[in-house]
Amino acid sequence: MEWQEISGNWVYLPRQEIVGIIHFLGGAFVATAPQVSYRSILEQLGKAGYGIIATPFLNTLDHFAIARDVLNRFETVLERLQKNNKLGKSYLPIYGVGHSMGCKLHLMIGSIYDIERAGNILISFNNYPVNKAIPFMEQLNLAPMLEVEFTPSPLETTKLIAENYCIRRNLLLKFNQDNLDQTINLNSVLSDRFPDMITMKTMTGNHLTPLNQKVKWQSSSFFTPVDAIGQWFSQEMSRNLQSLQQELIIWLNPLSAF
Template identity: 30%
Template sequence: MNWRQRGSLWCLRPSRARGLVEFIGGSYLAATPQISYRRFLETLAAQDLIVHAWSYVPGFDHQAQANEAWRAFRQGREAVDQQPRILRLGHSLGCKLHLLAPDNGRNCSALAALSFNNFSAERSVPLLAELGPRLGVSSEFSPSPQETLELVGRTYQQERNLLVRFQRDGLDQSARLLQVLQGRQGDQSALLERPGDHLSPASAGLRQNLLGRWADDPARQREMEQLAGQICRWWLGPDQTRS
């Protein structure tokens, strides 16, 4: 399989497809998802899943970027011959953008959120937050962290959500999100804990791209394969993992 760019989407298309993954990465890793998340996304494609990964540079208006991502993914679906089951997949800030999608999660079958992060601008980008008022620009994300959780509790309609927390991830805020999701009627959200840290989904691809195949860590690759398998089993069913 080869990566192909379609506008702001980087796409992988296996020979046969049983699902479509719409992926948004975290922070500045997401500018080149075909590089930063290469190993993880190619592992998903090896499970016979089409992968559409949105490329973006984060800003302060997260709602506007969520809308932009949603439109890009909607256009991307038009290039798919069939209309397979859709999984929205996010890492860090990408989880928040999926949660803010203007369809409130209706046009997908599930969301998998890796290392959900909902920090304020002051914590995430302290220099910009300090300079923002002096430059006459917003110094807080829109919606703010608290507003994001309130919106999720009030308007987000997708019942099936898998939150993945890595054990050494000091940036993860999945527990608070899970509390909000489970406060909704009919919610089926679950939490999965895995070994690793906040960069676990991205670091293998970065290391291979920068240092070459000799720098691959077989144990980390196995972790990515196991994570992809768990997501597929949760999303598609217990017998839906390729060996």
């Protein structure tokens, strides 16, 4: 399996029978190359039988335009893959998976457009205003002077989701060391809309855990305390990433737990 760039998306198709399609959207500042930033977690989902379509994007203030663009590119590549018989079946369940800002985009897509999704997985959701989402804006206090804000604003986004979000089955994941996360607020909004269809879990890790790669610490000729720390850190990152991958796969296919 190799990554392919098709119609402005990065596509990863498993060699075995494809059981579903995942549309992946990453975080604001790492979404330009999801096939690199999120390689480990996406390839594990591919090996579990899911066709991965990761749509890169550049963050701007107009999140309406970004949501429309990433959906258009996803639907274009999906139609192309189906036309060329690359998916093996005429119908496959589609799941949205988002990290950080990618969650907001999936939520907006599911609130504005008439789409079919078997479910969404929303990891480390946040919905901050400009002055908190872009660090230097808060430090320099530029946002009030420039009078800039995302569209929709955080309040408008919450209202849009509360009134229009149409994807019933959702997995919300947060990490115990993530001070950027607003998943608890999202859980309240979605649980009011779809009682008993929302699952929220807290996992070990931080906001960057989905970006971790499986790395093996190379010790020097003589084992030193630095090597011990390096091995421990590598093992902890790998363990958190593996737990996340397993959680996603089990939610997508509960029978895989048996």
